[in-house]
Amino acid sequence: MSLSLQDLTVRRDGCPTVDHVTLEVPAGSFVGLIGPNGAGKTTLMQAALGLIPAEGQSDLTALSPARRARRAAWLPQAREIAWPIPVEALVRLGRRADPDRRADAAAVAEAMAALDVTHLASRRATELSGGELARVLIARLLAQRTPLILADEPVAGLDPSHQFAVMELFARFARQGRTVIASIHDLALAARFCHRLVLMDRGRLVADGRPSEVLTPARLEQVFGVSGAFVPTPAGPVFVTLPPPPGSSVPVPPEP
Numbered sequence: 001m002s003l004s005l006q007d008l009t010v011r012r013d014g015c016p017t018v019d020h021v022t023l024e025v026p027a028g029s030f031v032g033l034i035g036p037n038g039a040g041k042t043t044l045m046q047a048a049l050g051l052i053p054a055e056g057q058s059d060l061t062a063l064s065p066a067r068r069a070r071r072a073a074w075l076p077q078a079r080e081i082a083w084p085i086p087v088e089a090l091v092r093l094g095r096r097a098d099p100d101r102r103a104d105a106a107a108v109a110e111a112m113a114a115l116d117v118t119h120l121a122s123r124r125a126t127e128l129s130g131g132e133l134a135r136v137l138i139a140r141l142l143a144q145r146t147p148l149i150l151a152d153e154p155v156a157g158l159d160p161s162h163q164f165a166v167m168e169l170f171a172r173f174a175r176q177g178r179t180v181i182a183s184i185h186d187l188a189l190a191a192r193f194c195h196r197l198v199l200m201d202r203g204r205l206v207a208d209g210r211p212s213e214v215l216t217p218a219r220l221e222q223v224f225g226v227s228g229a230f231v232p233t234p235a236g237p238v239f240v241t242l243p244p245p246p247g248s249s250v251p252v253p254p255e256p
């Protein structure tokens with residue numbers, strides 16, 4: 001399932017927080033959406049899904065809400081549950097948009113196993129740790145079995161082993177022809193698992209390509225105010241983020 005955005009713009013108080021973004025994501029992609037805090041990553045995904053008003057076009061917004069829900073699943077950044085609902089029932093809520101009731105049990109069980117939350121099935125969602133709840137909400141996302149997944153910081157708050165598991169799962173979905181777009185602050189994870197990185201800065205799309213093409217020293221310094229490098233390891237090249245180089249134009253706060 002591909003995603004096509006044409007000239008997408010979101011204005012808030014007259015200022016564009018997403019500024020004329022055009023993006024084509026073919027089926028079978030795992031795209032990491034990166035950029036500093038406030039760059040517009042969440043806003044772009046919300047606009048793509050038709051959750052907020054936007055100028056320009058997203059091929060998702062042309063669909064009826066019911067068809068859109070069967071095509072795209074959304075993991076919001078906020079991980080809050082207001083009711084003490086049992087975990088399994090919460091994951092099952094992901095099945096609402098799919099009319100195929102016979103698939104419910106398998107979809108829920110498979111999603112819970114993939115996120116290692118089967119043992120939490122009867123626990124109240126309001127009584128989980130932050131990382132456990134995050135995994136349960138990703139399981140709800142997977143239970144929807146949509147061809148397109150948009151996830152806002154899906155690995156934030158997960159321990160390293162579960163971060164790897166989720167990133168590997170998304171990469172596998174892409175190999176199977178599904179499409180995943182995820183905002184990610186951990187550049188090492190993004191560089192390792194995503195086929196393509198899309199870099200946003202101040203609402204604009206400023207770089208788009210393979211991780212090694214996007215994570216260049218000049219861009220890292222300009223956009224994030226850091227440096228970084230791909231370091232060879234026995235497990236392949238690993239991207240390491242470093243403080244800005246001496247003499248960098250990035251302002252360094254004075255010592256207290």
Ligand SMILES: Nc1ncnc2c1ncn2[C@@H]1O[C@H](COP(=O)(O)OP(=O)(O)OP(=O)(O)O)[C@@H](O)[C@H]1O
Nearest residue numbers: 012017035036037038039040041042043044077183
């Ligand atoms: N509901 C809102 N009303 C007004 N401004 C908003 C709203 N939500 C976000 N913004 C602003 O829009 C800009 C983009 O925010 P957005 O959440 O898309 O950034 P982001 O790249 O996802 O950031 P982060 O990495 O911190 O999650 C920011 O300047 C933010 O302050």
